[in-house]
Amino acid sequence: MDAAGHIIMFFIGLIGSFFSGLLGIGGAIINYPLLLYIPDLFHAGTFTAKEVSSISMFQVFFASLAGIIAFRKQSKTEKPLMHVGLIKYMGISILIGSLAGSISSKYLPSEAINIIYGTLAVIAVILMMIPNSGSREETSLESIRFNPLMASIAALMVGVVSGIVGAGGSFILIPIMLTILKIPTRVTVASSLAIVFISAIGGVAGKLVGGGIPLWPTLFTVIGSVIGAPVGTRVSRHINVKVLRIGLAVLIAATAIKIWWGIIAS
Numbered sequence: 001m002d003a004a005g006h007i008i009m010f011f012i013g014l015i016g017s018f019f020s021g022l023l024g025i026g027g028a029i030i031n032y033p034l035l036l037y038i039p040d041l042f043h044a045g046t047f048t049a050k051e052v053s054s055i056s057m058f059q060v061f062f063a064s065l066a067g068i069i070a071f072r073k074q075s076k077t078e079k080p081l082m083h084v085g086l087i088k089y090m091g092i093s094i095l096i097g098s099l100a101g102s103i104s105s106k107y108l109p110s111e112a113i114n115i116i117y118g119t120l121a122v123i124a125v126i127l128m129m130i131p132n133s134g135s136r137e138e139t140s141l142e143s144i145r146f147n148p149l150m151a152s153i154a155a156l157m158v159g160v161v162s163g164i165v166g167a168g169g170s171f172i173l174i175p176i177m178l179t180i181l182k183i184p185t186r187v188t189v190a191s192s193l194a195i196v197f198i199s200a201i202g203g204v205a206g207k208l209v210g211g212g213i214p215l216w217p218t219l220f221t222v223i224g225s226v227i228g229a230p231v232g233t234r235v236s237r238h239i240n241v242k243v244l245r246i247g248l249a250v251l252i253a254a255t256a257i258k259i260w261w262g263i264i265a266s
Helices: 004-024 029-039 049-076 082-107 112-126 150-165 170-180 187-210 217-237 241-265
Strands: none
Touching: 004 029, 004 049, 004 217, 004 241, 029 049, 029 082, 029 112, 029 150, 029 170, 029 217, 029 241, 049 082, 049 112, 049 150, 049 187, 049 217, 082 150, 082 187, 112 150, 112 170, 112 241, 150 170, 150 187, 170 187, 170 241
């Protein structure tokens, strides 16, 4: 890959991580189709679904880490948003699932990985359209109640499939937290970043075990990610919760259409 290709990878990472910080997602929901189609469109290189999965997982790891750091700085001057209990239950489960899914992706064909990703995107859109109580803004962290078993099982399942496609899982995790666990929106956005980071630890470990990681494209994508996530986090503080939710649903829907169009047309 030449210098132009590296620049393209940088901007892909920048765009994906900006939305990571803005909406509390790991960026894979955006980066997966970008990595699959954009480099080829500009004749900068072509990546298989397995390579995209690997690059995306590393991007999620660093983007979510940058997002967490930004939220922690924010919490020093504002009301804390990360729910420790929720992160503990869902984090352990998603770590196990992501590691297993990431390792198993080595043995799956690229088409199967695309189908799994497209299915997850469709499910996420449906969940985002279900009315929920996630709009509660003034609820304190101490008063939030959730089912630990349900949270753990959901995180484990999300971890397996997200590990396969190289995602942190937040594009499906956030709708689950909002609609099933009934977690307030801003707490969901903040806590999901921590859970996604834990998921990415397992995912990255699995990709390293599997091998076949494009080194330089991954590096430039990660550099863009580290820059974009904090910017998105700062912008999110000035956007209405309903706008955040609608924006996330639109992004997921657009990705689902693009992925399934590619699967059907191939």
